Amino acid sequence: MHDESSRQIRDDTEAECRRFLYAESRLLDRRQLRDWLAMLSPEIDYRIPVRQTVMRNHGEGFSDKSFFMEEDFGSLSLRVKRLESDYALSENPPTRTRRIVGNVELTSMRGDNEASVYSSLIVCCFRGDKPNPAFLTAERQDELCRIDDGWKLKRRLVLLDTTVLGMESLSIFL
Amino acid sequence: MSLASKLLENVKSDLEQGLLPIQVFNNRELYDLELRRVFAKSWVYIGHETEIPAPGDYALRYIGEDPFIFVRDSQGVVQVLFNSCRHRGSQVCRSEVGNTTHFVCSYHGWTYKNNGQLDGVPARSLGYRELDFSKWGLISAPHVGNYHGLIFANLDPDAVSLDSYLGQYRWYLDIQFLLSDGGMEVIGQPHRWQVDANWKQGAENFVGDSSHTQAVHRSALEVGITDSTTAGAPGTAFGIHVYECDGSAISIRQLGPDKTAFWEYPEEVTRFFGPGRLSPEQFDLAKRALVHDGTIFPNFSFIHVGLTDSLERKPAGYLSLRVWQPRGPDKTEIWSWILAPKEASDAYKRRAYRAGMSTFSPSGSFEQDDVAIWPGIAQSARTVFAEVTGMKLNYQMGLGDMSNVALINDWPGPGIAVPSNAGESGLRTFHRTWCRHMLGESA
Ligand code: FES
Ligand SMILES: [Fe+2]
Numbered sequence: 163m164h165d166e167s168s169r170q171i172r173d174d175t176e177a178e179c180r181r182f183l184y185a186e187s188r189l190l191d192r193r194q195l196r197d198w199l200a201m202l203s204p205e206i207d208y209r210i211p212v213r214q215t216v217m218r219n220h221g222e223g224f225s226d227k228s229f230f231m232e233e234d235f236g237s238l239s240l241r242v243k244r245l246e247s248d249y250a251l252s253e254n255p256p257t258r259t260r261r262i263v264g265n266v267e268l269t270s271m272r273g274d275n276e277a278s279v280y281s282s283l284i285v286c287c288f289r290g291d292k293p294n295p296a297f298l299t300a301e302r303q304d305e306l307c308r309i310d311d312g313w314k315l316k317r318r319l320v321l322l323d324t325t326v327l328g329m330e331s332l333s334i335f336l
Numbered sequence: 337m338s339l340a341s342k343l344l345e346n347v348k349s350d351l352e353q354g355l356l357p358i359q360v361f362n363n364r365e366l367y368d369l370e371l372r373r374v375f376a377k378s379w380v381y382i383g384h385e386t387e388i389p390a391p392g393d394y395a396l397r398y399i400g401e402d403p404f405i406f407v408r409d410s411q412g413v414v415q416v417l418f419n420s421c422r423h424r425g426s427q428v429c430r431s432e433v434g435n436t437t438h439f440v441c442s443y444h445g446w447t448y449k450n451n452g453q454l455d456g457v458p459a460r461s462l463g464y465r466e467l468d469f470s471k472w473g474l475i476s477a478p479h480v481g482n483y484h485g486l487i488f489a490n491l492d493p494d495a496v497s498l499d500s501y502l503g504q505y506r507w508y509l510d511i512q513f514l515l516s517d518g519g520m521e522v523i524g525q526p527h528r529w530q531v532d533a534n535w536k537q538g539a540e541n542f543v544g545d546s547s548h549t550q551a552v553h554r555s556a557l558e559v560g561i562t563d564s565t566t567a568g569a570p571g572t573a574f575g576i577h578v579y580e581c582d583g584s585a586i587s588i589r590q591l592g593p594d595k596t597a598f599w600e601y602p603e604e605v606t607r608f609f610g611p612g613r614l615s616p617e618q619f620d621l622a623k624r625a626l627v628h629d630g631t632i633f634p635n636f637s638f639i640h641v642g643l644t645d646s647l648e649r650k651p652a653g654y655l656s657l658r659v660w661q662p663r664g665p666d667k668t669e670i671w672s673w674i675l676a677p678k679e680a681s682d683a684y685k686r687r688a689y690r691a692g693m694s695t696f697s698p699s700g701s702f703e704q705d706d707v708a709i710w711p712g713i714a715q716s717a718r719t720v721f722a723e724v725t726g727m728k729l730n731y732q733m734g735l736g737d738m739s740n741v742a743l744i745n746d747w748p749g750p751g752i753a754v755p756s757n758a759g760e761s762g763l764r765t766f767h768r769t770w771c772r773h774m775l776g777e778s779a
Contacts, residue, residue: 210699212525215432223432227524228674231699232690236646240559241694244701247555252704325432326669327529330711331704 176268179279179306182313187261190335193253195242198335199235203307203314208233210300210320210336224321230332231320238335245333252333258288259334260295275308276316283320283336287329296329298322300336339723340365347771354732354760356767361534362717366774367665374634374773375400379481379488379501381636381659382406382416384522384673386485392435392450398661399491404477405429406487409451410437416477416489417452428474433525439474448474484513485520488636502632503582504750511618512628512640512655516608518678520655523689527672529698533710534717535635535668536770538660541706542629542637544577544587544762546570547733552709556701562643562651565589566626567702572741574626575757577734581750583769585762586630590621597626600642601653601677608679617748630762633769635660643702645694652684652691666714670707672697731767734759 182201189198202208212228233241245253265282281302286295305317320336343357343366350356360366380399383406387395394407396419403419405428421428421441428439428448438455439448447456452474457464477489481498483506488498495501502509513520531537541548550557550569557567565574566589579585591597598606611619629639637660642653659671674692676685696703716722732738739759747753754761 212527214525215430216434217431220431220434225525227689228527229689229693230527230697232693234646236648237690237694240561240646241701244555244559244561247558249554249558250705251552251555252708325528327527327698330529330531330533330698330707332529332699333704 171274172268172271175271175274175277176266176279178313179268179277179304180266182306182315183263183266183279183281183304186315187263191259191261193256195245195335199239199242201315202235202238203309203316204235205316206233206235206238207317208238209318210322210332213322213325215325222321223325230322230327250333252331255290257334260286262286277306277313279304279306285334285336287334289329298324298327298329298336302336338365339363340369344774348775350728351731351764351768351771354730354735354764355728356731358713358717358722358727358729360717360767360770361537362666362714364665367534367662369774371400371662373776374770375491375662377490377492377495377773378634379479379490379495379498379632380634381632381657382480382487382489384485384520384657384675385414385482385487386521386678387673388414390435392437393433394429394436394450395433396429396431399477399489400662403427404489405439405474407450409449411451413451414480414482414487415451416480416487417474418477420475421446422454422472422474423457452476483509486513503584505581505584505586505630505632507618507749508578508581508584508586508628508630509632510614511622511625512638514613515622516610516677516679517612518608520675521678521685522657522673522675523685524674527670527693527697529670530663531668531670531707531710532666533668533707533714534666535660535662536766537710537713538658538668538670538706539631539633539635539637540763540766542639542658543585543631543766544579544629544757545760546575546577546587546589546757547760548706552705553702555705556695560647561695561701565591566641566643570756570758572756572758576744576753576755577757577759577761578747578749578751578753579761579765580752581765583633583765583772584630585751585765586628587757587762588621588625589627589757590624591626593620593624596623597642598623599625599627599640599653600651602650602684605653605677605680605684608677615748621749631766633766634773635662639696641695643691643695645690649687652687654688654692656692656696658696666711666718670698731760731764734761735764 210230212225214223216223262284267280285298301321303319388408426443445458454469478493479490576588631637642651644651655675661669676688741756744753
């Protein structure tokens with residue numbers, strides 16, 4: 163009986179987290195960046211570490227000192243504010259993105275209001291008149307927390323599969 | 337006669353008039369010449385010694401498109417070794433960074449010490465009895481030089497020393513690197529990213545393209561990441577250009593004589609700064625400095641500046657180093673590192689890193705917008721129309737009668753100084769140096 167109900171909670175939470183990540187992707191693909199900011203906890207810790215090619219006994223090659231982005235709410239807000247300017251040339255004309263979020267898994271919960279979520283991300287980035295996209299793919303490790311009945315993103319670690327970015331700028335959010 | 341040789345024939349007189357044929361930014365033949373006449377004959381930046389602090393530490397780097405291992409050997413000596421096995425050419429190092437006493441080739445197992453010496457071959461007594469190990473080590477770059485922690489290598493056996501290559505420009509480098517006793521330290525690992533533009537694009541931008549700032553970086557100014565003193569319109573209020581300094585140039589933005597800026601380093605960091613290893617004049621420039629940026633030919637640039645990632649935090653000073661690594665006539669891999677003074681606290685280094693990353697990096701509020709523009713130049717440069725019309729680019733800003741600003745007569749440093757950054761003298765210097773290399777005139 164007890165097992166049955168905790169499994170139900172897990173399944174419900176996983177579904178809620180999946181819906182959260184899907185909704186987030188929709189906002190980002192549509193460049194509704196203000197609405198995206200509203201999905202973040204004020205305590206957001208958002209990181210995309212630099213990666214290097216290393217032998218297996220050296221781990222996965224992620225830096226603990228260097229990042230493509232290492233953000234809190236204030237710095238993400240400033241990024242969004244700048245990107246809203248017509249003179250943010252890297253995104254005007256904008257990168258047309260298509261995010262596919264898959265393999266969403268609830269990996270752990272703390273109480274009923276904090277969830278750790280694994281997902282895989284593919285972002286296809288179309289710029290200018292290039293008919294083929296640049297791809298960014300990554301594993302994401304997220305922590306979501308429930309604030310006033312809704313989920314917010316509190317922590318995100320984006321583990322890129324590439325070591326060299328194949329595009330001229332990282333002017334989108336992952 | 338090919339387009340490239342026709343172009344090289346006239347490029348010197350073009351430059352005297354402040355003109356440059358657009359094809360220099362995307363032409364296969366010129367590019368192939370550059371790999372041989374520029375990259376194989378210049379002091380090319382490899383890395384900073386603080387990236388490989390311990391014996392055995394290594395990182396992979398490139399000279400032109402050629403792979404080298406940047407390694408501190410077991411004796412503590414920094415080596416730059418061609419990453420290619422002497423047996424059959426495979427890469428002996430397949431990991432971008434690490435620590436090792438030996439490089440073991442994966443193909444047949446030739447084993448080299450971390451100073452490049454051959455140390456073992458399999459079945460030596462059966463098949464390689466006469467092999468002279470002293471002749472079959474990894475090939476070192478003919479010259480390796482260290483300038484205050486900056487390691488450069490030169491593939492030309494007849495190269496001049498690094499000191500004479502840098503020449504008087506060292507006066508300006510010293511201001512960036514000798515502020516404190518400990519010097520500057522690299523924080524973490526480099527950013528690497530690819531841009532569909534020619535390698536000279538970034539090099540010329542950093543050498544003194546002060547008039548792009550207000551246009552390209554308008555969004556950063558608009559939202560208050562910095563102000564017009566640091567990044568506004570060019571003019572005589574804060575800007576100084578120094579050019580023809582032994583082939584290099586530097587762009588300076590600074591406050592008045594009695595003001596202190598130190599690139600926005602806070603007091604907790606500037607208390608380590610002192611004129612110890614600098615002249616009073618050099619130290620005074622550091623004290624007043626808002627921005628220093630420059631390029632050492634061919635593809636090493638720096639910007640020393642104070643900026644912020646968030647309006648809730650004050651700007652923080654940092655030094656960004658970069659390499660514009662050629663990957664083809666219209667492709668560049670940008671490498672960038674963020675540095676802070678060694679004595680600064682770990683907390684400040686984190687702060688400096690974030691300030692640097694959020695402004696000059698692939699996600700940087702400034703850098704994003706530079707790089708958005710450059711691919712368009714490479715596209716124009718390969719057009720038939722540019723070729724048939726003999727299209728030339730304009731580098732005449734501030735040249736001759738274009739400006740009525742007099743030179744600074746009592747400028748304390750080397751090179752020619754003009755009290756205005758409404759000019760393109762540094763870019764002309766850069767391209768003149770390029771021209772000398774391409775015509776084989778470099779000493
Ligand atoms: S290629 Fe290296 S051992 Fe044969
Ligand atoms: Fe710029």
